Amino acid sequence: MRPVERVALRARFGLIQAARVGWYASQSYSGTRLAARVGQDLPPVPKPVIEAEAGVPDRAVLLSYVRDLLLRDLENIENGLYPYPRDEPGGLAGLVKRRRLYLADLPNIIRRRATRSHQEIEREASGRPRYYMQNFHFQTDGWMSEESAALYETQVETLFLGAAAAMRRQALVPIADLVRARDQRHMRHLDVASGSGAFLRDVRRAFPRLNIIASDLSEPYVAMARGAIGSRHGSGAIVAAAENLPFADGAFDLVTNIYLFHELPPKVRPLVAAEIARAVAPGGRVVIVDSLQTGDTPELDGLLELFPQLFHEPYYRSYLTTDIAGLFTDAGLSLESMWPAFVSKVFVFRKPQGG
16 A cells, blocks of 8 residues: 555544544433433432442543554554445435434333333244343344344444444454465355344455355344345355254354354353354364453453443343353364454454364
8 A cells, every 4th residue: 555545544544433433422422311311200220330440431431442443443454454344334314314213212222221121022932042032232122123123233333432343343354364365255154143244244345255154043133134245146144043053064164253142141152152163164263252351451341340230131241251262162162362352352263173
């Protein structure tokens, strides 16, 4: 990249990312004010109890972590690991539409939080696990509607001040390293618990010839993930449980999973780790992105304690002290690297040859 191109890229990236962070920070502020008004007529929510020595960091501290993450994101782009991001489908009009939907639905979330209502999902005889059929985050419809799928990403970006996409993109770094050594046209990638497919949009743009299979337990979310992948031959999306993947042993060169393990019951986590390890081929890679855990970044420990007290995250506390790397090494994988990314953490595992 020539110096003038680098300067132009940095200026463009800085302006757009600053605007995104400002947009989602203002959306968070608007949501907080709305929640205060709505909450006046609801039962009081217990005051959070924080034991971490550093307490809960203020917004200035959080924004400093966001800045560091975005600088790392920019460095990866400059180094050619992945292309310049397109984080907002639909542009400004899409942002405005999603903001309106977010604020319109927020009173429902505030009501559930105040009344501790998190079992509003009909548990139909669908074969889905019991733990899955609830209102995680107190969100409307849980995972089980098109409206939920359309709202999910803007809810997450608002929570993390516009940094969610950049945290997910950290997973592209080890994928770029793997793809560099192989012909991506002959590689198979499985993304477990794909959600609405936001991560897969970045994967498809970075590695357009990669054969991608998305899996999730929600039909509406699978439909969105299918749209993110596109119609490339050899790619697709299916409804499947992470603890019972319908694939042959060693069927994939790469398996990824973004933000699932903190939403799994403790007894299910090793089952999912074992299934992921089974599905990846010898010599293949597994890339996991999930929440930070206690002690990873001590200054943020109070924030991790706060999260499950504000939102319905029934399995998050146990996640904070679970040896996630150990679940995968017990399943036969070796840990290659691990690093924090704001309030997320990236794990990279390899399946030994002959494993």
